[in-house]
Amino acid sequence: SFTEPSLYTVKAVLILDNDGERLYAKYYDDTYPTVKEQKAFEKNIFNKTHRTDSEIALLDGLTVVYKSNIDLYFYVIGSSHENELMLMSVLNCLFDSLSQMLRKNVEKRALLENMEGLFLAVDEIVDGGVILESDAQQVVHRVALRVGYLGRKRIKLVLRIIRLTCNLL
């Protein structure tokens, strides 16, 4: 009845947008081996969760913990025998890291402009299904993006204003 004690905890990390489209998906085992099966699972998961703001569900015999913010849906998936709080710690770490990296601006547009930050952050949180780090502070420190979201955005805005003023002149 007991599953083998193991460090392999996370089966997948997903981020979907408010249409249920995949923005990020990382599967760590062969539960859904093909892209087709993965997308079907993501569709199912989105349909079952996007209307409610509860944070945990059981789907396809898997435990799914999730969280949504504005137009983003974050999911961490593990076996139904897994400690739900462990999965929750992964979800919280992911969300908090992004929140810090995006200066609390956790929404689709900001995320898309910082995809490399997201890729690097997930890489620091989970490695091959093993929880690598659960402290958001540590993750942000290790990702160490030099030019943050706001920095680059500000440059863009300044450029745009200059262009507009030139046009006006």
Added chain:
Amino acid sequence: MIKKFDKKDEESGSGSNPFQHLEKSAVLQEARIFNETPINPRRCLHILTKIIYLLNQGEHFGTTEATEAFFAMTRLFQSNDQTLRRMCYLTIKEMANISEDVIIVTSSLTKDMTGKEDIYRGPAIRALCRITDTTMLQAIERYMKQAIVDKVPSVSSSALVSSLHMVKMSYDVVKRWVNEAQEAASSDNIMVQYHALGLLYHLRKNDRLAVTKMLNTFTKSGLKSPFAYCMLIRIASRLLEETDGGHDSPLFDFIEGCLRNKHEMVVYEAASAIVHLPNCRARELAPAVSVLQLFCSSPKAALRYAAVRTLNKVAMKHPSAVTACNLDLENLITDSNRSIATLAITTLLKTGSESSVDRLMKQISSFVSEISDEFKVVVVQAISALCQKYPRKHSVMMNFLSNMLRDDGGFEYKRAIVDCIIGFIEENPESKETGLAHLCEFIEDCEHTVLATRILHLLGKEGPRTPTPSKYIRFIFNRVILESEAVRAAAVSALAKFGAQNDDLLPSVLVLLQRCMMDSDDEVRDRATFYMNVLQQKQKALNAAYIFNGLTVSVPGLEKSLHQYTLEPSEKPFDMKSVPLATTPINELKTELTPIVTTKLPEKVAPSRQDIYQEQLSAIPEFKGLGPLFKSSDPVQLTEAETEYVVRCIKHTFTNHIVFQFDCTNTLNDQLLQKVIVQMEPSEAYEVVHYVPAANLPYNQPSSCYTLVRLPDEDPTAVSCTFSCTMKYLVRDCDPNTGEPDEDGYDDEYLLEDLEVTVADHIQKVLKPNFGAAWEEVGDDFEKEETFALASVKTLEEAINNIISFLGMQPCERTDKVPENKNSHVLLLAGVFRGGHDILVRSRLALADGVTMQVTVRSKDEIPVDVILASVG
């Protein structure tokens, strides 16, 4: 002002998702700028991000294009931009399985892994281990060992986790790093501690002693990491389970102690481990249940969910242990998380009283459509358990189930409901008609063939015996018109049963069957023609044999016998009595009521245990001429547990012989036994014909020897006999370490317990779905009746259980269950006596100061009747 621009940008849509319409070919084209000098880190970074984004979306990259991009990327190692370098590591990991020759980056990664930049070292190790094989791993072994004990946590963690991934491929190399992992386990960093523990366990898990030692060390020294504690709890509970450690074991104390940990994660893990331990008693459960009770009112949904899910599991086995939480569970019924609410209600249904059922059911129906199929199945199973507990509530629940049946849902869900209704109908005769009506309505619009055929089968069995059988005909015939072949065939069989049982319906059924004979499918036509011809004979015996009670032989056995018959052409017609009987499957008790992951149904009829024995025995030359195997008994232990030799016996009954199979195990590692036989001394006129020895019985490798006994001819009613058994063998002492035996041996013997052959060994269970028809078919030519007083028996249930186990026959029509508060009961038993004659027993029981039993036995032969009456008396 600034915000306005943003809005406009968003509305125009162009800037909302820069990755939306990425073309793989265009991105790969762009990747050519990797080769430009000087490197433009910002642009290159953006392109790498696009590549990883595409891979992440599931875009397929061909080997050539991937390899090309990969090689271009390697040039970016010349740049010192940190983010760009990190993205290179990611690209390497993502492309490790797609591109060729990824090992080209080994030296760059090794350099980063051992370099000064701490920020590179961890990710470089992870990327390197992703592209490394066993031979290369040995080349970097020195660096890995250093990295494991590195003082920078991210480096140490990366090395430990990567080592864990490598264990599958290079166990022999990684196991040399145990000392380093051991050192890392005493790190101050909580993640390093966790990863080190995980790796250590993985390397040692097959060595129970090492695991025990490791647990002792860590449980005593204490850990900082809650993750590591969870891992320790899992290891401890697994060890407890494997070693059958009692609740006084220090491991159990450790787990119980974790209930007082300051991290909720650890407390929950410990509570869950205790709940899942086998043979947990109420006293050990209590502290675990009370922490779960606390979690029920946590503001965190995940914790409430975890708690109530675990309490639900406890309630299955120990409902009384959860009663204390009823109030907390009541509060969760209205939880906004429907999964939590469902689990709370189903738990309450298990622990609550009869009076609360109506209220809870009403509550569930208010949101049943919002929950996932998995939980719907949980609800159905809870209702099913409730039906057994409170049969008086059947109308409420039947209503509820029929509503659920109408809703949308997958196969597993619908099957659970149908199972539940069918179980219900069988338990409560008064709910039969409503239940059948609901099922009829369901098959009018049912997409699942398996369920439709099952329901049709049930209608055929139960429908004809209801007060108004005619109302089911329409539902059944609709299936013949509308459904697929399998369903049509099942509908034809069901129709035939109505015709066979109800004379006034027969003419109409014949008309309908006539129409089915025009069906486009062979099977449907064949069935219709067959039933048509049987029914037209208007003979009760034929109806019973060919319509109500089908074949009772084992299907693989029939296949084999027919094949054998075609190989050896003979004048004699094929004899059905030569085919082994199907052994009635043991009803599996549904203990696991958690949501089930869909399992594929087995495609072929799996051979039964008896089919396997038949195969094994027919391979032994001495047993060639014995005919078909009639019955194999359950194993009987002939030694106490934990003796030098362990022997158990399986009795195989044939037409005129019994083969005793002795499964022997030698538990002495300094002995090799040879020529092992079990000598048997019968008390009656049984004759031992032959011994088949087990040639060798080495330490811990079970082997079987056989004894062949002929049954007495003179007095066929003398069926029971006691044998005294002695195991005889040649001992050769051997070296316990090498297993090398001595040259010489000596004879020795070992006394076993006595072995009984009883009447049950001569009778095989056979289920007659329609006992009445079978009773008429056999007729009263050899009917005998006798009355017995069972003075020592105090209840009807006890009497029934005794009779069933004594005669070894199959109870029919669910007569093994006595309705509540009844003083009399009729038990119907069916079986086949050795030799192939059906034998039926009707036993009327009356309770008054002990049980009085009137037994009526029918068979087509006199001997079985006499045997039964003689052995009961």
